[in-house]
Amino acid sequence: MTGPGLSTFRRILPQLVALVVILALNTAIAPGFLDIAYANGRLYGSLIDILNRGAPVALLAIGMTLVIATRGIDLSVGAVMAIAGAVAAALITSDHSLAVTVLATLGVGILCGLWNGALVAFLGIQPIIATLILMVAGRGIAQLVTEGVILTFNDPGLIFIGSGSLASVPFPVILWVFLGIVVSLLFRSTALGLLVEAIGINRRASSLAGIGTSALLLAVYAASGLCAAVAGIVAAADIRGADANNAGLWLELDAILAVVVGGNSLMGGRFSIAGSLIGAMIIQSVNTGILLAGFPPEFNLVIKAAIIVVILVVQSPASHTLFAYFKHRPGRAPDAAPATPPARETGKEAAR
Amino acid sequence: MVKNEPLLRADGVGKEFFGVTALSNVDFELLAGEIHALVGENGAGKSTLIKILTGAYRRDRGRVCLDGVAVDPADVKDAQALGIGTVYQEVNLLPNLTVAENLFLGREPKRFGLTDRREANRRSREILDQYGLDIDVAALLGTYSVAVRQIVAIARAVDISGKVLILDEPTASLDAAEVSRLFAILQSLKGRGLGVVFITHFFDQVYRIADRVTILRNGHKVATRPLAGLDRLELVSLMLGRELKAEEEQRAEPPDLATKPVVASFKGLSKRGRIAPFDLEMRAGEVVGVAGLLGAGRTESAELMFGIHQPDHGTIEVDGKPASFSSPRDAISRGFGFCPEDRKQDGIIDDLSVRENIILALQARRGWAKPLSRKEQEAIADRYIAALDIRTSDREKPIKFLSGGNQQKVILARWLATDPRLLILDEPTRGIDVGAHAEIIRLIGELRERGMSLLVISSELEEIVAYATRVRVLADRRHVGELPAGEITADAIMRAIAASENHGAGEAAGQAAAGTRESVA
Numbered sequence: 001m002t003g004p005g006l007s008t009f010r011r012i013l014p015q016l017v018a019l020v021v022i023l024a025l026n027t028a029i030a031p032g033f034l035d036i037a038y039a040n041g042r043l044y045g046s047l048i049d050i051l052n053r054g055a056p057v058a059l060l061a062i063g064m065t066l067v068i069a070t071r072g073i074d075l076s077v078g079a080v081m082a083i084a085g086a087v088a089a090a091l092i093t094s095d096h097s098l099a100v101t102v103l104a105t106l107g108v109g110i111l112c113g114l115w116n117g118a119l120v121a122f123l124g125i126q127p128i129i130a131t132l133i134l135m136v137a138g139r140g141i142a143q144l145v146t147e148g149v150i151l152t153f154n155d156p157g158l159i160f161i162g163s164g165s166l167a168s169v170p171f172p173v174i175l176w177v178f179l180g181i182v183v184s185l186l187f188r189s190t191a192l193g194l195l196v197e198a199i200g201i202n203r204r205a206s207s208l209a210g211i212g213t214s215a216l217l218l219a220v221y222a223a224s225g226l227c228a229a230v231a232g233i234v235a236a237a238d239i240r241g242a243d244a245n246n247a248g249l250w251l252e253l254d255a256i257l258a259v260v261v262g263g264n265s266l267m268g269g270r271f272s273i274a275g276s277l278i279g280a281m282i283i284q285s286v287n288t289g290i291l292l293a294g295f296p297p298e299f300n301l302v303i304k305a306a307i308i309v310v311i312l313v314v315q316s317p318a319s320h321t322l323f324a325y326f327k328h329r330p331g332r333a334p335d336a337a338p339a340t341p342p343a344r345e346t347g348k349e350a351a352r
Numbered sequence: 353m354v355k356n357e358p359l360l361r362a363d364g365v366g367k368e369f370f371g372v373t374a375l376s377n378v379d380f381e382l383l384a385g386e387i388h389a390l391v392g393e394n395g396a397g398k399s400t401l402i403k404i405l406t407g408a409y410r411r412d413r414g415r416v417c418l419d420g421v422a423v424d425p426a427d428v429k430d431a432q433a434l435g436i437g438t439v440y441q442e443v444n445l446l447p448n449l450t451v452a453e454n455l456f457l458g459r460e461p462k463r464f465g466l467t468d469r470r471e472a473n474r475r476s477r478e479i480l481d482q483y484g485l486d487i488d489v490a491a492l493l494g495t496y497s498v499a500v501r502q503i504v505a506i507a508r509a510v511d512i513s514g515k516v517l518i519l520d521e522p523t524a525s526l527d528a529a530e531v532s533r534l535f536a537i538l539q540s541l542k543g544r545g546l547g548v549v550f551i552t553h554f555f556d557q558v559y560r561i562a563d564r565v566t567i568l569r570n571g572h573k574v575a576t577r578p579l580a581g582l583d584r585l586e587l588v589s590l591m592l593g594r595e596l597k598a599e600e601e602q603r604a605e606p607p608d609l610a611t612k613p614v615v616a617s618f619k620g621l622s623k624r625g626r627i628a629p630f631d632l633e634m635r636a637g638e639v640v641g642v643a644g645l646l647g648a649g650r651t652e653s654a655e656l657m658f659g660i661h662q663p664d665h666g667t668i669e670v671d672g673k674p675a676s677f678s679s680p681r682d683a684i685s686r687g688f689g690f691c692p693e694d695r696k697q698d699g700i701i702d703d704l705s706v707r708e709n710i711i712l713a714l715q716a717r718r719g720w721a722k723p724l725s726r727k728e729q730e731a732i733a734d735r736y737i738a739a740l741d742i743r744t745s746d747r748e749k750p751i752k753f754l755s756g757g758n759q760q761k762v763i764l765a766r767w768l769a770t771d772p773r774l775l776i777l778d779e780p781t782r783g784i785d786v787g788a789h790a791e792i793i794r795l796i797g798e799l800r801e802r803g804m805s806l807l808v809i810s811s812e813l814e815e816i817v818a819y820a821t822r823v824r825v826l827a828d829r830r831h832v833g834e835l836p837a838g839e840i841t842a843d844a845i846m847r848a849i850a851a852s853e854n855h856g857a858g859e860a861a862g863q864a865a866a867g868t869r870e871s872v873a
Contacts, residue, residue: 191715191723194708201701208698210684210765212715258709269703 007118008274010203015263015278018311022285025045029125030292042165046288048173054284055172055246056081059231060255061276062176062183063113068259070220071200071268077228080112081139081248082331086145089153089242097339098157106229112138113225117218135252139183142244148151162237172234176277179230183223184273189194191301196220200268258283261311357420357803359384360436360516361546365414367400373771374400377414380566381842382516387538389579390551390561392593393646393811396568398551400516406438406550407431418515437509438518445505447494452476454493455508479507483537483776499530510541512656517541518549523557527625529601537562552807553647554828555584567591585850591645592813593848612636614672615774615805616688618657621666626652630831632824634774634805639796641820642809649829650809651693657807658859659683660688684717689767693778695756695810699763702752706744707733709751709762714769720830734767741791766793775799776807781815793818825849 027033036045060077067074086107091101112134119130153159164171187193198206199213207213231251236242246267256266262279264271286307290300360382367375375397375512382388400823402407405416407425416423418434425431428438445454452472453460461471476489479596483503495502502522509517511835519538523531536601538548538561550562559579565572567590572592612635622629642650656663659677668675670686677683678688687721692698701709711724718724724732733747739763744754751762758779767775781789796819801808810816816823823835825848833848 137873189723191718191720193714194704194715197666198701198704198708198712201703202697205692205698205701206716208680208690208692208710209701209713210681211712212679212681212716216720 008272011272012263012272012275012278015261015275015282016200017281018261018314019278019285022289022307023182025287026289026292029289033292036101038168040171042168048170050281050288051173053288054058054280055170055176056235056251057254057258058176058280059227060224060251061235061258061280062180062273063227064077064252064255065262065264065271065273065276066183066187066196066329067127067224068264068266069200069271070255071203072217072221073131073256074113074116074221074224074228074268075128075131075252076112076116076134076138077213077224077231078250078252079135079142080225081108081235081251082142082229082242082244083138083145083234083311084109084229085236085242085247086142086151086244087231088158088236089151090145092155092158093152098155101158102161102233105233106226109225109227109229110222112228113219113222113226114342116348117221119212120221121217125320127180129269131204131265139244142242142247146242147191148244150241150243154240158233158237159240160227160237162234164237170314172238175230179227180273180277187273192219197269197271200271254283255280257308261308283308303307312334357384358417359381359386359419361417361420362401362405363415365401365404365411365416367404367409367412373571375411376571377402378568378571379576380573380577383548384515384547385542385545386564387542387548387550387562389406389551389558389565391548391555391558391565391566391569391587393591398568398572399520400571401568402520402549402551403437405431406436406518417643425601432509432512435513435515436518437513437516438520439502439505439509439522442521445493445499445501445508447492448662449493450490450492451480451487451496451504451588452489454504455479455489455511457508459512479511480504483507497530498855499533502526502534504536506541510546514546516547516549518551520551521553522550523552523554531557539594553645555645556828558587559584585847588645588846588850591814600848601610615670616657616675616686617669619667619669621656621663622654623652623656623661623664626661626829627656630829632657632831634807635801635807636773636803637804639800639808639819641816641823641840642807642825642826643811643813643816644826644849646811648826648827649831649847651778653826653831654690654778654807654809657683658688658776660690672866681716684713684770684772687771689713689770689772689775691760691763691767691775691777691780693782694780695759700751700759703750705748705863706737706742706751706754706762707747710736711766712771713766717770732769733765736762736768738766740768740795755788757792760792761788764775764792768799772804774807776804776809778809779811780808781810781812813845816840816845817842 008197019161023033032124033046036043036047038044063075064074070172084105087104088101091104093223097164116131119125119133120127123130161171161175164176176207187196193204195211196210198211199216203213232248235247258279259276260266261282262272262275262277264275276297286304289305295303360379360380362380365375365378365380366373378397378400378401390398390401404411407427407430410426412586418436423434425434425436446457449457450468455476456472460467461475462468463471473489480487480489485500485503487496487500493504496504506517506519522534526534538550541548552558562579564578565574565582565587567587569591615634617633619631620629620796621627630653631639644650644651654659656666657668659680659682662678668677675682675686683690696702696752701712703714707729711729713767714732715724727810730747736742736746737747742754742761742765743758751759754762762779780792780796793815796806796808800819800821808816808819817840820840821837822859823840824831825833825835825845827849835844837850
């Protein structure tokens with residue numbers, strides 16, 4: 001067990017380093033950044049805040065990691081959050097029990113995922129297009145559920161999911177850590193992880209080796225829908241209401257970013273859920289740091305983008321290739337480039 | 353009708369890609385009013401030659417003359433302007449534009465600076481009239497059949513270029529009637545004095561339409577011959593690069609088949625446009641070699657047997673019980689295995705380790721919920737790395753870093769780990785080094801002795817002779833014959849391939865498929 005454990009650690013080391021650097025920068029900007037206080041039965045502090053505020057993106061990133069591992073993408077998760085929030089609010093306000101509300105909401109999330117998965121697996125639609133459909137339609141569905149208003153609720157049980165705390169830790173933090181561990185264990189202690197990686201790297205060869213690629217794709221998109229539903233409940237419970245227009249808005253992009261910052265390739269294959277979760281925390285730390293630094297708010301997105309670009313460039317293996325390329329370029333003949341496509345052609349011919 | 357001065361002439365044309373010779377010192381000559389077939393197995397240099405003639409590649413050496421004037425087309429457009437037009441197998445037109453727009457794409461008739469649609473449509477009708485094609489030129493090209501698109505592509509190429517027409521496998525997706533129609537058009541173009549270069553894998557069509565044939569092999573020109581008087585067997589031997597020689601000893605001893613149980617039997621399997629109906633019974637302890645030229649339907653047969661494509665007709669029985677495969681997964685669950693021809697595309701999972709690649713099929717068959725433990729995986733991987741002598745520094749090395757021969761052994765190991773009863777190998781020795789080559793051939797013999805049933809597709813006749821206990825011969829998407837144990841020699845296989853070409857086999861497959869279509873309707 002030490003072998004694989006060690007390699008997992010090595011795999012996420014660059015992300016851990018990035019996180020530590022960002023946290024150090026934050027501490028330099030705001031000296032009290034690392035302070036953690038205990039009051040009213042829960043922990044307070046910027047670090048706890050990052051863990052808590054980052055919960056929706058972290059939850060989305062878990063499912064997104066799996067989808068991206070199959071060489072797909074799920075753009076609909078933000079909209080599914082809105083649907084889930086709307087469904088939860090509608091059920092709880094029409095006097096359903098908390099258990100029914102949560103289970104039904106998770107069920108709706110899974111259905112959304114199955115819809116995406118069916119489009120990808122059976123109709124062969126490109127994932128970016130297939131999930132774009134629900135991304136656009138999802139907010140409309142959520143509005144239909146809420147009948148166009150912000151549905152507020154006062155159920156203490158549901159509110160607890162968003163703002164309660166357990167053993168002095170905010171409940172959303174417990175949720176994403178728990179879900180992250182469960183999904184990681186499910187995929188790594190069974191063969192699911194290997195099979196998902198195989199279809200992400202080469203779906204055709206995987207299918208020829210007897211892997212049920214369609215069923216796996218369905219399962220992976222369903223998992224993403226489920227994670228989005230959990231995130232949607234958390235987001236709605238946090239504001240005690242379902243806002244069909246704004247819940248989870250653009251969070252699909254943060255989730256994709258978290259997966260990529262977490263060192264996972266958009267080309268599919270090898271994945272690390274731990275990496276994605278650290279990626280989500282890196283993004284939230286950047287957000288918090290920008291706020292703490294007191295820049296005018298209009299700078300926030302630009303600064304965030306710049307920091308993300310730096311992180312991605314530094315940790316990408318491609319950057320090494322790029323450096324090597326620039327190093328060797330002066331020596332290359334100018335006509336070397338146009339010769340490349342024909343070379344590919346012969347390669348193909350020789351391979352046949 | 354055929355003039356003596358060549359319309360198009362290439363002298364000593366050569367082309368290298370990064371030091372690898374694709375075409376070496378090839379001469380080619382096309383007369384006006386001639387249909388000239390260009391044949392050769394894949395990798396022979398056919399496509400390199402035509403890409404040089406059409407300006408898609410620049411040649412490294414040699415001269416190309418058109419009408420006696422040296423030309424050096426810089427790109428395809430340049431070649432078109434000179435008079436050399438090309439029609440590819442995958443028609444290079446735009447299905448989402450109208451027929452007329454396709455015909456005049458890039459050279460639309462203009463009126464006051466705007467496209468004159470009415471004029472374009474009128475002229476399109478005129479052009480297509482010459483080809484006996486009466487269709488609505490304002491309709492989208494995509495609404496018409498491949499055959500019609502092909503004719504439109506030819507019409508466009510002839511209208512733009514008008515001297516030389518190069519057709520790259522134009523008949524690959526046409527049925528018999530459509531082929532006849534295409535050939536009638538080629539005859540009329542020939543009558544108008546065009547030179548036509550015609551690339552095909554179908555010998556029957558070469559004999560039907562072409563005046564002369566040029567055979568390429570491994571980047572060299574083997575011969576140019578008039579078809580009148582060229583015997584088919586000679587053509588096959590020129591293509592495959594073998595002289596007819598004395599009988600070779602068959603090395604695999606024939607098993608007593610009657611005593612061996614039938615593992616699987618396939619009856620009347622067929623798929624329109626891919627393979628005509630065939631029967632095949634696979635017994636334990638035999639190696640059925642599958643021989644035939646490229647495009648003869650070898651891989652297509654295997655794909656139906658393994659559930660990669662579903663047959664239109666026919667039945668499959670495994671151990672005497674009916675089976676139907678909707679995916680490879682079903683076939684694997686019945687004890688089948690399949691090493692595909694295109695190792696990189698269909699075989700290896702390149703980022704996964706050697707260990708993971710080896711256990712993949714076994715794990716897939718067990719299901720995700722029953723993972724092999726890391727220890728079991730390592731034991732299986734180590735066992736096959738040793739047994740097949742897979743050269744890798746580490747079982748955790750990503751398979752993409754292994755040589756082709758070792759990758760092939762890993763794919764073999766993947767199937768052997770599932771302990772299959774029927775193993776299909778599609779070109780198992782393609783593109784691997786000599787040492788690995790011999791080992792794989794030896795392994796095939798060992799597996800047979802252990803009672804496995806093997807179907808091995810190969811283009812290497814000597815190889816088939818070495819391991820097959822009987823040989824299926826395919827031609828033009830039909831199973832045309834079988835050589836029993838004791839009669840297997842490379843010459844016998846070649847003769848069987850060549851003989852089958854005499855029957856007008858090209859149409860037989862199409863007709864058979866058309867027949868089944870009617871019976872369905």
